[in-house]
Amino acid sequence: MKKVFILVLFLFILFLTLLAAHPTAENEAGQNPPDLIPREVxxxxxxxxxxxxxxxxxxxxxxxxxxxxxxxxxVRPLEKSEA
Incomplete structure (x- = not known):
């Protein structure tokens, strides 16, 4: 039972790793990435x-x-106001 659990866990982690490494459809379509935020900002x-x-x-x-x-x-002076 323990060996089956370890095997299933290993296969699940392998599946997630392969899924994360697979390029997305947007990248395959050749779309440009969004513009970078300017350094000044x-x-x-x-x-x-x-x-x-x-x-x-x-x-x-x-x-x-x-x-x-x-x-x-x-440095700015502050005016006192009545509350």
Whole structure:
């Protein structure tokens, strides 16, 4: 019984391996793969990042690219509003 189980398990694993190695119908048809994601999207500067609020809550500091694309630290005062 144990030998039969091992044989069935081996055949199942072999079947899965052969199935995974078989090329798909799309690749056989000669279709082009989808376009790659541009590097700028993956590794470019974020629009805003690393937001930090001052300890007294009066200003906000953050990283953002300048108009030349260089990351800078920006500090903006916050206006107090009535809640």
């Amino acid at each position: 993956l590794f470019g500067n974020p629009v805003y990042g690393s937001l930090r609020l001052s300890s007294d809550g009066s200003s906000l500091a953050y990283l953002a690219p300048s108009n030349k694309g260089v990351m800078n630290i920006w």
